[in-house]
Amino acid sequence: MTRKTLPTALLALAVLCGCGGAAETAAAPPSPSAAAKDKKHQLEAAKADCMKQKGFKYVGWVKPEQPQSDEDRRRDAGDYQAMKKYREKYGFEVFAGHVYPKEMNAPEAQMASPNQDPNMKIQQALSEAQLGAYRKAKDACMVTVAKQVLGVTLKSNLDYYNQIALTRRRATASTLDSDPKLVELATAMATCLKGKGYAVSDTTPTALSKRGEEAFLKEQDKIGREQDDTVPNVAPPVKKNGNQPIHMPSLTAEQAKPYLAKEIKAALDDLECGKDFYPVFTPRKSAIDAQVRAQFAY
Numbered sequence: 453m454t455r456k457t458l459p460t461a462l463l464a465l466a467v468l469c470g471c472g473g474a475a476e477t478a479a480a481p482p483s484p485s486a487a488a489k490d491k492k493h494q495l496e497a498a499k500a501d502c503m504k505q506k507g508f509k510y511v512g513w514v515k516p517e518q519p520q521s522d523e524d525r526r527r528d529a530g531d532y533q534a535m536k537k538y539r540e541k542y543g544f545e546v547f548a549g550h551v552y553p554k555e556m557n558a559p560e561a562q563m564a565s566p567n568q569d570p571n572m573k574i575q576q577a578l579s580e581a582q583l584g585a586y587r588k589a590k591d592a593c594m595v596t597v598a599k600q601v602l603g604v605t606l607k608s609n610l611d612y613y614n615q616i617a618l619t620r621r622r623a624t625a626s627t628l629d630s631d632p633k634l635v636e637l638a639t640a641m642a643t644c645l646k647g648k649g650y651a652v653s654d655t656t657p658t659a660l661s662k663r664g665e666e667a668f669l670k671e672q673d674k675i676g677r678e679q680d681d682t683v684p685n686v687a688p689p690v691k692k693n694g695n696q697p698i699h700m701p702s703l704t705a706e707q708a709k710p711y712l713a714k715e716i717k718a719a720l721d722d723l724e725c726g727k728d729f730y731p732v733f734t735p736r737k738s739a740i741d742a743q744v745r746a747q748f749a750y
Contacts, residue, residue: 489514489517491601491602491746491749492514492749492750493512493514494601494749495597495598495601495602495749496512496513496514497512498593498596498597498600498601499512499590499593499594499597500512502592502593502596502597503589503590503593506589506592506593507589508585508586508589508590509574510571510574510590510593511570511571511574513569513570513571515567515569516567523537523538527734528734528735528738529734529735529738530730530731530732530733530734530735531731532723532727532730532731535723535730535734536720536723539716539719539720539723540716540720541716542555542556542716543668543712543715543716543718543719544664544665544668544715544718544719544722545665546665546668546669546671546672546715547668547672547703547708547711547712547715548712548715550701550703550704550705550707550708550711550712551705551708551709551712552705587609590609591608591609591610594606594608594609594612595607595608598612601749602747602748602749604748612748615748616744616748616750619744619747619748620740620741620744621658623740623743623744624658624737624740625656625658627736627740628657628658628733628736628737628740629656629657629658631657633732634657634729634732634733635656635657637657637726637728637729637732637733638655638656638657638660638729638733639655640728640729641660641725641726641728641729642655642660644724644725644726645663645721645722645725648721648725650663650718650721650722651667657729657733658737660726660729661726661729661730661733661734661737663722664718664719664722667718668711668715668718669698670687671711672698672700672701672711673687673698673699675701675703675711676698676699676700676701677699678701679699679701679702680699683699
């Protein structure tokens with residue numbers, strides 16, 4: 453049976469964002485402005501009009517925003533205790549999606565949620581041929597409206613998520629990876645992790661912050677590939693500026709718990725080694741993420 457394949461950019465948007473730890477001087481990241489929220493509605497309305505002109509039904513839909521909790525703000529600001537509490541349950545947020553699908557807003561939970569995107573049901577009702585035409589029209593509309601509303605040049609609907617990931621990656625690399633203090637803190641964290649037996653191939657701040665999550669995403673992908681006889685067991689090389697597709701495995705909560713337990717231990721080790729790193733890195737990274745969300749209206 454073929455399992456679901458989702459780009460990492462989409463996965464990142466499908467689950468809660470964030471591992472945080474206690475800010476030294478930086479404040480919590482700003483919430484989206486009223487102008488940014490309005491731009492989301494403009495983008496969706498323009499997509500609906502474009503799809504209608506092409507003969508397809510599309511509902512302009514903006515997901516209701518959940519108010520940030522105090523714990524969320526503390527993690528985004530880099531609070532160590534808040535970060536530890538979160539990781540003790542969810543690890544790096546990889547296998548937690550199988551154990552706590554509703555809490556992690558996993559794709560399966562989104563389908564059952566009353567707040568799900570109504571366009572998902574519209575697409576489910578289409579035949580294979582209709583769905584192909586629908587996606588082609590959606591790609592064309594996204595290219596048009598992204599230019600009109602956001603001033604962003606896209607190749608397709610998927611490219612929208614690739615551009616979000618690329619913009620975030622460039623912003624964090626140019627701003628954070630060249631910061632002498634963060635480089636020094638990242639080097640110390642990498643040394644600590646190696647001492648605990650973890651492989652560290654890249655000690656730049658942004659790479660180090662994602663190291664744990666990416667290791668378990670690879671493990672998740674490996675399981676998914678082993679379950680799917682239509683794809684090779686080894687993932688192909690990632691294209692430049694692209695996102696590695698993740699073959700989501702079919703795991704029950706009980707089957708996923710041992711993987712999550714391993715992930716939680718690694719996440720807590722990562723946190724202890726990064727006790728000085730994350731309070732400086734996380735609030736600045738959170739602020740960049742907020743800027744990118746506003747730029748792309750998502």
